[in-house]
Every structure is written in structure tokens, then in C-alpha cells.
Amino acid sequence: MILLDMTIVNVALPLIQEGLDFSESGLTWVVNGYVLTAGGLLLLGGRLADVFGRRRLLLTGVVVFAVSSVVCGAAVAPWMMVAGRFGQGAAEAIAAPASLGLIALLFTDPKERTKALGIWGGLVAVGGTLGYVISGVLTDLTSWRWIFFINVPVALVVFLLLPRMVGESRMVREEDHRLDVTGAITSTAGLIAIVYGLLQAAEHPWGSATVLLPLLAGVCLLLAMLVVERRAKNPLVPLEFFANRTRSVINVASLFFMAAFISYTFMLTLFEQHVLRYSTLQTGLAYLPLAFGIGAGIGIGTALTPRLGVRAVTAAGFIGAGVGLLLTSMVDTDTSYVGGILPGMIVFGVFAGATMPAATTAALHGVTVQDSGLASGVQTTMQQVGGALGLAVLVTLALRYADDEMERGVPAEVAVTSGYVLAFRIGAALMILGGVLIMTLFERVNPELRDPTAEIVEETR
Template sequence: MTTSSTPSATLRDEADPPGSAQSGPSRPGITLAIIAVCQLMIILDATIVNVALPDIQKDLEFSGSTLSWVLNAYALTFGGLLLLGGRFGDILGRRKVFVAGVLLFTVASLIGGITPNGGLLLVARALQGVGAALAAPGTLALIATNFAEGPARTKAMGVYGGVTGSGAALGLILGGVLTDAASWRWVFFVNIPFGLAIALLSPRFVRESERHPGRFDLLGALTSTGGMALLVYAFINAASEGWSDGVTLACFAGAIVLLGAFLLIETRAAQPILPLRLFRNRDRAILLGAMLFLSGNLTGMFFFLTQFVQEVLKFSPIKAGFGFVPVAFSLIAAAGVVMKQLPKVGVKPFMLTGSILATGGMVWLAQLDAGSSYVGGLLGPMLLIGVGAGFFTVPLTIVAVAGVEAEDAGAASSLLNVATQVGGALGLAILVTVFSSSAKDELANPPAGLAPADLPAHLLAVGSANAFWVGSALALVSVVAVVFARPKDVPTDAASIMAAVG
């Protein structure tokens, strides 16, 4: 659920250009507002659409499985192109790429708001992801460019961190308010005035960063993103057409070819988008893999429960939005505990506790049925998962950048965001496949005596519960991964923690 944009390691390596951050921006309040609002837009867009999903499904006639692409189209392009977006900023200038990304994001939001059909909405969501991948790496780096190290930068980082931490919860609330008061289309239209203001004001109030010569690894970005998109589509197509379907098999084969090509390209590229040497650190590789599973579960939880509370519990969109706020605030509270106690407790105990709590929350959600209530059936497991995610992600942010050479620091810390986005898309695809297969089987053999009017709620509950059982198994893999990880040389002093998590 969290989408912290760019690595703080990049911030530490960013040199203050002469006459720039050292002297400070002429209007620091406006400069910080521009950067913070952009970060907020990117964070909001990861959750603001969730509450609107049932209305989008009805208006644009999405099926249960294809609806997940409203989330996945954004996550795949954002996560898949994030490293390339950072490289663009390094070479072309971060402000220039930042503005280009914001403009693309804004145009895509307009298209999403006026779209007459589901296909065009998915295109708009993919373009939003591309825009976010270009803009996100600049948000944190431009703070370093525009604010001198010391109190000014510390204050700016505090605002940035507050926006990042609260953005997911604000997205859920705002999505509910806009959908309830106007229409789901306003979850896209709301980005337009802010995007235009950022694009117009940035050249005047945000200083450009120093450029660094380099090469673009376009083939690496395209093969990795294309391979993951085919893999996700293969799972979703299998839910509706079967595992032996020709399209399903072709997509799996294409994903293997493209992802294999990506690995080959990265071993030979002069400046790879993803330096494979980062995975020589066994513990970093294991724990990033664990993050793939946990982020998929978190995305799946929001996807299914958003529909459950509105279709089964009959929550209004705004009530549904507020209904998920406890998850966001429990995650934020848990992250705060980690920040304070990590120097005493260490990395592994928090990560192990977090993964166990998240797994327990998924097992609890797997007990869901059409008679479950919000307080009795949903609130408890959501709080467990929120606390678990907070305990897990903050230490992982530190592990991701620990011991990395300066030239790889940006890629290493961006890798966590990539794992979150791509893991969310892939995990959701797997859970949607389970959901669709379970609902299809239940529809063929409904319980005796079930009234036709109660069938949709029953199918949604049964499919979601089975998806959560599979999610529990995936979460358990993350627990095993943490058990076998032995992170060493990880700084746990307060200063290093603050630097790592931004």
C-alpha cells in the first residue's frame, strides 16, 4: 500500500549543485509544496481507485478477473519503469523528467476520467504508471537539490515523510468521498488541477539538478515490464479460459522468454537498469522475495474487501473508504514503533514478527463468509496485517541499502519499490485466479436452499475466502524466508535509520 518513491540512498549521494541547495530556493515554501503535492498524487493513486472499483465495474462492465487490471496496469508500468525513470532523471535532469512525468500523469488522468469503455481506462492507468515512474524518482532527489543539508533539508524531509505516510489513508478516504458525492470519474479528475499547477510552477520555483552522463537501458526496461505483464495476464486468463488454453500457455511462454532476455541483457549492459550484483547479497535477495509475497497479499486484501464491504455489507463508498483507514493508521503506528525501537531490537525480530502477524491476518480473513460483519470479521485481521506490514517494511528498507556501493545505492533502494509494485500485481493476479475458479465452481454447485438474491454475495465471499487461503500460504513463505535470512552489517543507529527510510 505504501509507495515511497525514491530511495533515500539517492538523497545521500546527491551532491548539492553549486549555487543551488546551499543557498536555498527563493521561495522554499512553494518549492516544498510542489514536490510534496506530486508525491501525494503518486501515493494517492495507489489507493484512491480501490473504493471506486465496484462502481467502475458496473459502469464499464468489467468481469471479476479483468477488474484487477485497473490496479495492475498502474502497478506494472510504475514498478517496471521506475528504475529507468531514475536513470532518465540522472542523465537529462531530474526537474525536466519530473515535469514530463507529471504532465503525462495528468493527461492520463483526464483520459481515465472521460473514458467510455474499460479498454481505454486500462490504457490510461498504464500511462499513469509511466508518468509516476518518471516523476517519482525526482521527488526526493529534488529536495536534496533545492534544500541545503541541515535544518532546511530536515524540515523538508519531515514534510515529505508525513505525506508519504498519510497518503494511502487519504487516498482511501478521498476515493470514497469523490465516488459517493460525484462519480468514480472524479478519482481521476482530481489529479488534473494539481498536475497542471505542478508542471507550470516547477520551472520557476524548483532548481534543476546536475546532469550525469550515462546510457539508457531501454531494452532492459521493456523486456522486464513486458515479461511481467505477460505473466500477470497468463494467470488472469487462466482463471477464465483454463490452464490448457492456448493464449494462457503462449503468455507463460512469452513471459519466460522476455524475462530470460532481461536477465541476459542485464549481464551485458554497460549501465544496467538493475545491476544483478545486488542479488549477490543472499539476505537482500531473500528478503526482497519475501516482500513480493507480502505486497501481493496487501493488494489482494484491498481488492477483495473493497468489493465485499460494498456489495455484501452494503457500505456506501465513503463509509468503505473510512472502513479501511484503520489499516493505514496501524501500519503508520507500527512503523513509528520500529523507528524508535530498532536500535535496541534489531532488524530480524521485527521482520519475523511482522511476517507472522501478516500471515495470521490472512488466515483470519480466510474465515470470511457472507454473514461476516465489519467489526467481527474484518477489522481484526486488517489491523494485524497493517501492523505486520509496518514491522516488516521499515527494516527491509534498511536491509535493501545496507553495504551497497555508492553507484548502486539508487538502484538498490528503488528495488524495494519495484518489488512492492510488481509483487502487488503478480500476487493479485494469483489471488484473482483462485477467486474466479472458486466462484465458478460454486456457481455450478450452489448450496441447497440458497435464495437467488443471496447468490452474488455468497460467490463473492467464497471466492474471497479461498483467495485468502492461498494468500496465507504465500505469506507463510515470507515467514520462512525471514527465518533463513541472516542480515549482517545492517546499521541500526537512529541516524542511519532516518537516512534509509527518508
């Protein structure tokens, strides 16, 4: 439900703009408001889950998400829609780290935990992918408002069932309850400033003050956070957390993954609607093979990870997904869906899905119960920042390349398609680079032989 709403608006953006009278620049906040808030607050959400309880934070996030969805669906003015999207982003920052932290603790057997983490990661990925499908169907058959109202019954079911099925998990001593407020403020503000600057680059030159000032401010704030975290008694993000090489590498690779993934789906949507003239319904349904491919890949990755190891499965998945993007980059203005789009989509989906169980296991490698929420928050933050980077950088490169081509006299549709092709190839390079880093720098992580939470479960009992 949460990740679905990061992508569900894309197909419906033209209808939202028309219905609420958004300006061109204002419309970007329907996407940016969600990404900025979620990416900026995820680290704080992870630590809050560790301190105040994962079930409590998950329930709180679900309620906030439902209320914010109602605000978006009932919006009668642009400010109301943007406010609701900020609320949804904050809800993700609260709920997503808590949910992953609970999964890591509820399943004590290493094999079962690998399956559970694979399902969790798979639902996240499928939810994001199905956003395009559901958006196309609902906007075509009913109204764009139902892409938000559909969250309410889902949230209600979770709110009613979760307290009966899951116990509270809070393994922080009373004297450790104090939060590092200064670290939270500097890290959150720094991430928001950097993501904001990257998103502004989609509309302004890289050397403009609109882009450079927030980027520089974000870097300064993150440097200040490092100083604060080094001196804090109970830091929000202990610097020792990044000493684990496997966790550090997978978080960098996650940034590459989401930069390629989000920009791929975003630009493929534009290509299908603007160049191939697909309707919103056709665009949405065209993503069904991607969802099925991801689901199949998750099953494959879950089965192979205990046998081949986290490093081999994750690296192969990244490289294979890069090959899928290269296949997609063969499209042109006359391409067909079956011969041009579908092959790359299936290859990309299967290999991307195969990485998810192993990548999630790597992100939690060696994590204690006190830091499980933090670990998931760091991973999800990198994914959000990667998605924002992909939209801000790759889309910008595609549009600018298309403008240059048109200035040379190339027909508009051909020029736009060549811009998308360039971005697909850059995304492929990022995926392959991530796979190489994983293969080169990962430690040995075998979920059959290693159980980082066994002593935690015993302590809880």
C-alpha cells in the same frame, strides 16, 4: 498521490463501467493498464533517474501523472480511460524511483534517514489505503471523475515547491550516460508479458494459450535480458546488484507482501459490497482503521529499527501481518464489522506498517549513489509484480473455489465468502513465509552503525 491511484478505482469500478459503457473484460484494463505499465517500466525509470537526475525525473513524472489524470477524469469512451491509466502507470515508473533515490541522499544522518524512509514508505502505504476511502467518499458525494481530478492540485503544489526545496542529484560521469537500451527493452517487455499473463489467469484457465504464451514469452525475454546484461558495458541492471543477500531477500519478500496486501483490500471490498451489502461510502470509510493502523505501525517500526535491527523488526512485522490476515479469514456471511473485520484489519495494519521503514532500509542496503534509483526501482517493481500476482492468482483461486462450492449446492453468498476466506489464508501464509525468509537469510543491518551514503554526500559537496 501516485500509489493512491492504483487503488482508488476499485470502489468506483461499477460506476465507471456504467458511465463509459465498458464490457466486463474491458473493465479489467482500468486496473491492469496501470499495473502493467508501472511494473514493466520501473527498472528503466530507476536507471533514468540515476543518469539524467532525480529531481528532473520526479518533476517529469508529476507532470505526466497530472495530464494522464485529466484524461481519465474527462474520459468519454473506454479507450480514453485506458489510455489515461497507461499514462498514470508510466508516470509512476518515472517518479517513484526518483523520489526514493532523493530521500536516500537528502538525509545524511543514519537515524534521520531511517525516519525519512519510514515516512516515505508510510505515505506510499497510506496513499494506497486511502484510495478506497477517498473513492468511496467522492463517488458517493460527487462523481467518479473527481477521483482523478483531485490529483491535479496535488501535482501543481509539488511542481511549484520541489525546484525551490531540492537540488538536482545526478552522480553519473559523462562517459556513463549511455543507457543499455537492449536491456531496457527486454526487461520491460518481459515484465509486462509476465504480469499480463498472470492477470489473464483471473479469467482463463492456467493451461490456456492466453495465459501460457505471455508467461513463456516473458520468461524468455527475462532470460535474454540476463545474457544482455552480462555482456553490456553499462548494464541497466548489473548482475552484481543481486549479490547482496539482504537486498535480494527483501525484494522477494516485497513480492509476497504486496500479493497479500493488494488481494486483501481488493477482496475485502468485494466481500463488504457483495455479501454485507455496504454502500460505496460505507466501504470507503471502513478502511480508515487500516490507514490509522499503518500510520501507528510506521511510528513503531521507525522507533524500534535502530534498537532491534532491520531483520528483527521486518520479520516480526511480516509474521504479525500474517496473523492479522488469519483473523480476517474468520469472517462469514453474518459477520459484523466491529467483531469480524476490524480486529484483523488493525492487527494487519499495525504490523504491516511496522515493516515499512526497515524494509526500505534493507532495499537500499549497501547501495551507492549511482544505483540508488535502480535499487528503489527494483523494490517497487517487485511490489507491482506482487500486487498483480495477488490479483491474478489469489482472486482467481477464490472465484474458482466459490464456483466449485456452488456446484456442490452451497448457497452463492456462502460459497463466495468461503472463496475469500481461502485467499485470506493463502495471503497469511505468504506473509509468514516472507518473515521466515527474512529472519533466516538477512545479514545484520543496523542503521545506527552503517551509513552507505556518507562518502557519496561528501563527494557531492
